[in-house]
Amino acid sequence: MSFRKRNIALTRTPQSPSTSESTSTPSSPSSAAQQEPQHPSAPTPGVRPSPINGLPTTSTGTPSLDAILAGHAGLPLGTSLLLGETGTTDYAGALLRFYAAQGVVHGHCVHVVGVGSAWGRELPGIADGRGSEKGGSGGEKGGKMKIAYRYERLGVLGEERAGGRDRGSSSANRGDGGDDTAPAVFCHTFDLLKRLDLPVGTAINYIPIPRTTTSPFVAILQNLQRQLASSAPGTIHRLVVPSLLSPVLFPPQSSHPSAVLQFLHALRALLRQYPTRLTAMISLPLSLYPRATGLVRWAELLSDGVFELSPFAHSHLESLATSAGTTKDEEKPQGMFTVHKLPIFHEKGGGGGGAEGLGEDLAFTVSRRKFVIAKFSLPPLEGDTEAQAEAGRAAAGGETTMPKKADLEF
Template structure:
């Protein structure tokens, strides 16, 4: 029979070590914060609306891979990839580029200038007036203005920067390093040597393995793979399942081996490699998250944009917010294979759209058709006139 009083907290013995969670607590690397769902370290993709889409983690969890598929000849996925690389360089991460030369860094967007008017109009609230909410929601910031402003985390500095596509990333703003990997064999560099039996994918995995094994445990690495299997960037042999599938399997193994250091974002042109092909389906299974961008056809009958002026600023803002394509969510990165991110399951049933502007970047929101003239508040031709003539007092 126990004589210990119930509802009494037992204190730790003198000299007893602290719990393992408290002993391992340390300062996170720049650009890293815990997930509000399970505490897993996450990093920003450089696009605030995309961070909010990733299964409620508020960012891309470390140790996961995101595959962005795109139809047509547009390059919206390439812009998302540039945001991802620029965010890594600004945060001081190591960015590894596949398939492109080092000059690709000159295409990265620059940091946007802070909005002084909005900061002056909305001063920070006093500490005593600050609303007390749960810590996991407090870290996410205001999702309504996340696409137009810089999201910050008070404990670890800026989490997601705001970029301007009209500018170029200056070397002074880069704290990280861009590491181009070995060439994957563009035709402009000549045909692949028959004497060389080493696959370019194996060289990429070996490069990543060397960098990860020799780096500090707190150093963050980002893998950038634009336009995977594009014929102008890769040898024809790279499209064989015996080449690309082992590469993705090895990349998945590296992500699981370094779950707190490595993330990857890949873009795939599905106009050349449709999702109905078995190879693409296997590639999707080897990635943790899969989203698809479907650009909307341009309207040739649309009037040209008005010249820049103060009166046409609101009209230009509405034009920038007009949806330029649809977004489908096929798979979202979760914490483990048993599940996770259940609050985001409704995204698979919703119709999402995206729009791109130079100042706001890529914005993802729910797709809704504009009201048709003559329905729900719009007057049909001749209807308003008849009502006015029939009113008598």
């Protein structure tokens, strides 16, 4: 018969230090590897996982452009974008500058082809956000709207919740030496009227175009490969090629298909070789090289994302400015933004449904401070006499051309 109390829980007997050390010693290297931390490496600044499939993505510097990239909320690493623009404008150059400025702010290595340091000194600076504080109606005092007391805290609570989500999503993207209380910004807001202060020893590599009788793209690829091989394993690289095949920057032999297509094919191979370190953005003048040519079609096939910027004519801009559907403070669109191809990453088709406004008409607006891509809709026509006359007859009780109720019944 046992005299041990039944209400006492059984506990493990303490072991001596020698015994515990002998039992906790791993018997194989695999068990020691399992005890190591799962995330030993520090997060990369300016990189976060895609909400579609978790692949690492980086920002293009334009929030509206990030929103339409197949639902990835950014440009996935290891991909390239081709921006074609018709006309003599350089709206695509603004997107390239935003892309380069975002890389400089995050500490990425930016490689620019064919232009000098003067191009880098024109990068836009970070907006201070004071422009939004100036708004308000005439009856407001101190920028506070007079509304019911029960609704005053709704906007503040929404901002706090959004800020909490941003802090939670960006805590993994904080750079080295950052403060835990200050979350890292994935996409900054840039001001075209400001200039970015380049740090001393900035990581901008200006790749010159050699004036040789052979293809100049060989030296460009060798320079890029050398930078990728000599940099640290976690360094992010951004390649910027403004006005590809432009006679102002490139020699005549560069426009031969055997030269430019080999360059795009080799660049695609580098993007696949460094799928977590390299991205590229290229602009192409479509007035010199239309999309109907086979050269541009092959260039689009070798690119992961293809967009087209079609600026409006001057007469069209005047009609939009004088239209009755536009207001005084409304931003007038400068042209149409067409999506021809988006990066897709899995066999089910990617995140096309998650993109904002995808499948609808998009237009871009370039103001003095920002570049915005939004949905486009035609304003109502001014002076529609037929509709006015019909509305007048309906108001007077006369006959109208509207269908009757009997005609609408099935």
